Amino acid sequence: MPELEWTTPPSRADLKDRLRARLPALGGSLRVIAQDLLAADARIDWVTVDAAGRAVLVLIAEPGTELGAIALALAQRAWVEQRLGDWLQLAPGLGIDPAAGVGVVLLAPSFEATARAAARALGADALPLWIYRCVRNGAGEDVLVEPAEPGLRSSPPPPLVPPAPSLADDAALSSSFRTSLTDAQLGLTAEEQREFEAP
Numbered sequence: 001m002p003e004l005e006w007t008t009p010p011s012r013a014d015l016k017d018r019l020r021a022r023l024p025a026l027g028g029s030l031r032v033i034a035q036d037l038l039a040a041d042a043r044i045d046w047v048t049v050d051a052a053g054r055a056v057l058v059l060i061a062e063p064g065t066e067l068g069a070i071a072l073a074l075a076q077r078a079w080v081e082q083r084l085g086d087w088l089q090l091a092p093g094l095g096i097d098p099a100a101g102v103g104v105v106l107l108a109p110s111f112e113a114t115a116r117a118a119a120r121a122l123g124a125d126a127l128p129l130w131i132y133r134c135v136r137n138g139a140g141e142d143v144l145v146e147p148a149e150p151g152l153r154s155s156p157p158p159p160l161v162p163p164a165p166s167l168a169d170d171a172a173l174s175s176s177f178r179t180s181l182t183d184a185q186l187g188l189t190a191e192e193q194r195e196f197e198a199p
Contacts, residue, residue: 007136009109009143012060016045018143019060019107019132023048025145026105026130030056033094040079042072047080053097055080060132061108066115073104073127107132111148119149 009015023030028050037044046058057076061069084098106119107130119127129148134141 005136007134007141009063009132009134010141015132015134015143016060018141019145020046022132022143022145023058026058026128028052028054028056030058031095033096040072040075042076044076044080049095050103052100053095054100054103055084055096056103056105058105058107061106063109066106066108066111067118069106069108070115070118070127073106074122077102077104103128105130107145108148109133116149 010018020032020035023032023046030046030048030050032046032048034047035045037047044057045060048056048058050056057073057080059069059073059076081102084096084102087094088096088098105128110131111119111129116129119129126149130145131148133144133146135144
């Protein structure tokens with residue numbers, strides 16, 4: 001079995017392709033609705049919507065620019081907040097709930113202590129910071145992601161393995177799918193949920 005080894009990041013385009021495949025790991029069942037959107041003097045890598053209808057921006061910081069990327073992320077969030085109403089007029093089916101606000105997730109190869117402190121200092125508006133690492137597994141390469149600050153997330157992610165209901169809890173067994181997944185974990189739209197409801 002080949003050993004895993006850390007490697008340098010690929011080109012930005014290739015890195016973005018690999019990170020896009022990792023977006024589900026960021027939590028909230030993120031669904032991409034736009035990529036490379038030109039916003040406040042820079043591009044937003046992805047505009048996504050989570051299962052609760054919250055718009056979540058995902059930004060990739062260049063190495064060494066993490067502290068500045070936090071300021072840019074706040075500017076991008078403010079820019080999007082001002083335009084949500086217009087977006088919903090143009091595309092009401094996006095699934096965005098303006099009342100849910102706008103979140104931002106920042107990805108970088110590392111975050112120094114100053115950047116982490118700045119993200120935490122935002123209090124309730126703290127930015128979730130995620131570290132990506134490039135790894136070589138034999139001839140193939142991949143990207144792994146992990147939270148830099150485990151307490152800061154874009155939204156509470158659904159558990160990867162739902163807890164098994166107690167045998168004594170018949171109500172729980174009868175009110176959920178046989179897999180025990182909830183509607184929020186499935187990430188179904190209201191229209192998709194109606195397809196499964198009894199007439």
